[in-house]
Amino acid sequence: MIDIRGLRLWFGNLQVLNGVELKIPKNTVFAMMGPSGSGKSTILRVINRLIELYPEAKVEGEVYLDGNDIFKMDVVELRRRVQMVFQIPNPIPNLSIFENVALGPKLNKLVKSKAELFQLVKESLEKAQLWDEVKDRLKTPAGKLSGGQQQRLCIARALAFNPEVVLMDEPTANLDPENTAKVEELIVDMKKERTVVVVTHYPPQAARISDYVAFLYKGTIVESGAVREVFTNPRHELTEKYVTGKVY
Amino acid sequence: MRKQLNTVGLALFAVLAFLAVLPLFHIIIDVYTKGISAIVELGGLSFLFDIPPTPYDNKGGVGPLLVGTLYMTFLGAVLGVLLGFPLGVYIGEFRKEFFANFSRGGVNILVEFPTITVGLFVYALFSISLVDINPMLEGISNALASVAGGWVKHFIGGLSQFNAYAGALALAIIMIPYVALFTASAYASIEQNTREAAYAIAGREYRAVFIVLRKAVSRAVLAAVLLGTAKIAGETAPLLFTAFGNVYYAPFTEATGAIPLWIWYAAQTPYEVQIASAYGAAAVLLTIVLAIFFAARLRQ
Numbered sequence: 001m002i003d004i005r006g007l008r009l010w011f012g013n014l015q016v017l018n019g020v021e022l023k024i025p026k027n028t029v030f031a032m033m034g035p036s037g038s039g040k041s042t043i044l045r046v047i048n049r050l051i052e053l054y055p056e057a058k059v060e061g062e063v064y065l066d067g068n069d070i071f072k073m074d075v076v077e078l079r080r081r082v083q084m085v086f087q088i089p090n091p092i093p094n095l096s097i098f099e100n101v102a103l104g105p106k107l108n109k110l111v112k113s114k115a116e117l118f119q120l121v122k123e124s125l126e127k128a129q130l131w132d133e134v135k136d137r138l139k140t141p142a143g144k145l146s147g148g149q150q151q152r153l154c155i156a157r158a159l160a161f162n163p164e165v166v167l168m169d170e171p172t173a174n175l176d177p178e179n180t181a182k183v184e185e186l187i188v189d190m191k192k193e194r195t196v197v198v199v200t201h202y203p204p205q206a207a208r209i210s211d212y213v214a215f216l217y218k219g220t221i222v223e224s225g226a227v228r229e230v231f232t233n234p235r236h237e238l239t240e241k242y243v244t245g246k247v248y
Numbered sequence: 249m250r251k252q253l254n255t256v257g258l259a260l261f262a263v264l265a266f267l268a269v270l271p272l273f274h275i276i277i278d279v280y281t282k283g284i285s286a287i288v289e290l291g292g293l294s295f296l297f298d299i300p301p302t303p304y305d306n307k308g309g310v311g312p313l314l315v316g317t318l319y320m321t322f323l324g325a326v327l328g329v330l331l332g333f334p335l336g337v338y339i340g341e342f343r344k345e346f347f348a349n350f351s352r353g354g355v356n357i358l359v360e361f362p363t364i365t366v367g368l369f370v371y372a373l374f375s376i377s378l379v380d381i382n383p384m385l386e387g388i389s390n391a392l393a394s395v396a397g398g399w400v401k402h403f404i405g406g407l408s409q410f411n412a413y414a415g416a417l418a419l420a421i422i423m424i425p426y427v428a429l430f431t432a433s434a435y436a437s438i439e440q441n442t443r444e445a446a447y448a449i450a451g452r453e454y455r456a457v458f459i460v461l462r463k464a465v466s467r468a469v470l471a472a473v474l475l476g477t478a479k480i481a482g483e484t485a486p487l488l489f490t491a492f493g494n495v496y497y498a499p500f501t502e503a504t505g506a507i508p509l510w511i512w513y514a515a516q517t518p519y520e521v522q523i524a525s526a527y528g529a530a531a532v533l534l535t536i537v538l539a540i541f542f543a544a545r546l547r548q
Binding site: 048 | 440460
């Protein structure tokens with residue numbers, strides 16, 4: 001369970017989050033939707049503290065992961081438990097397909113032998129539905145894969161940590177319909193073992209894959225709840241306009 | 249009319265480009281034609297092992313000079329990378345910090361520094377410190393020699409005023425800004441997207457910066473190291489006050505020969521055999537530099 005309380009965030013003088021309150025239940029797909037610039041991706045970056053890469057960002061508020069304050073947790077432990085998949089597929093340049101998945105577990109000492117590492121990479125690629133496409137060319141540079149394959153490689157890279165939470169920042173924004181369908185299938189499949197928080201600015205996608213949804217507008221949660229409830233019976237006029245395509 | 253103007257413009261650029269690279273090809277062709285015939289005349293393959301010719305010899309080589317160049321270049325490159333790489337990471341990855349900006353300014357100045365002043369600096373440094381460090385080095389040398397044998401004294405021992413280590417230090421100081429600036433620009437060019445991925449999978453910052461992101465820019469950094477090595481292999485000025493030069497095989501704790509120093513010396517003599525040996529030495533040096541350069545290009 002992720003519990004966000006009174007989260008406020010500024011980039012310099014610009015306030016981008018205005019007291020966000022969210023409870024994300026375990027083993028669900030939680031979609032955050034809203035127009036560009038509403039603060040969705042920023043919330044993800046707070047949850048795994050990648051926001052600390054931006055020195056100009058000032059954060060106030062509390063975020064708990066299973067009751068533990070993430071700002072007091074060891075960042076290595078946090079990022080092992082909370083992995084992230086980004087909007088633009090970002091395999092590490094110069095590394096092979098195998099190395100891209102293997103590097104994280106190796107650096108974090110999650111495996112004890114080469115055989116165990118190979119098994120972990122294989123399982124992660126299988127879960128990401130990529131193994132059959134790459135098993136004969138694991139040493140090929142990851143950059144040679146297609147965009148859709150690269151994104152599934154990034155999902156495999158995240159799954160290699162066996163994380164409790166996977167944060168996904170518009171993971172299908174740059175994919176064709178076929179690869180989008182594959183990734184959506186993966187997202188739904190992932191919730192059996194973990195919590196998935198997915199950012200999208202495409203309401204139909206949120207409706208297709210998520211159990212819960214939050215609608216953000218200008219750094220504020222306008223409405224959140226079970227997906228069916230929010231889509232069929234929105235409490236707020238702005239939410240209704242957004243899900244029916246009247247606000248972008 | 250526009251097409252004709254375009255053709256004339258392009259032809260002009262082609263001529264200018266040709267004029268710019270003309271000296272390069274002239275140097276390469278001149279050094280190799282004269283150098284190879286000199287090598288054949290002075291002993292063929294033994295040119296790589298023999299000591300340089302005196303004015304009264306008709307055979308000779310660049311043996312001690314080649315050893316000195318390879319040894320000092322290797323040490324200088326290792327030290328240059330050990331100091332230059334982390335410095336480059338600092339000024340490239342943490343470029344918003346005040347001291348990173350300050351360091352970048354310093355490195356930019358150092359890269360343009362007259363190399364002879366670097367040699368003078370190291371000369372002064374060794375002049376001041378030899379009295380203090382020599383007893384310690386002699387102690388280490390004796391201790392190691394009693395365990396491993398006398399050959400150790402060729403590498404470690406009390407240092408003369410001129411020695412290979414002073415030369416290597418001067419070369420390292422020249423190499424540091426090259427490696428640092430190339431590394432900094434490689435790190436600065438990493439997309440934020442890749443940086444976030446590195447931090448997400450590495451956990452600790454030092455692992456993200458020195459392991460994951462280093463792998464992302466490894467080709468550019470390796471190319472920087474090779475180009476820097478090629479540059480210091482051909483340096484003469486910083487060795488004048490440091491390695492000084494030597495035509496004999498000698499311990500590295502003494503004055504040490506280097507190919508560029510011999511070219512500089514022999515080309516000024518009136519003796520044809522020594523001038524020929526300078527051409528042969530230049531061909532050997534050019535081969536080393538071009539080999540490193542092409543290795544760097546292949547890596548890019």
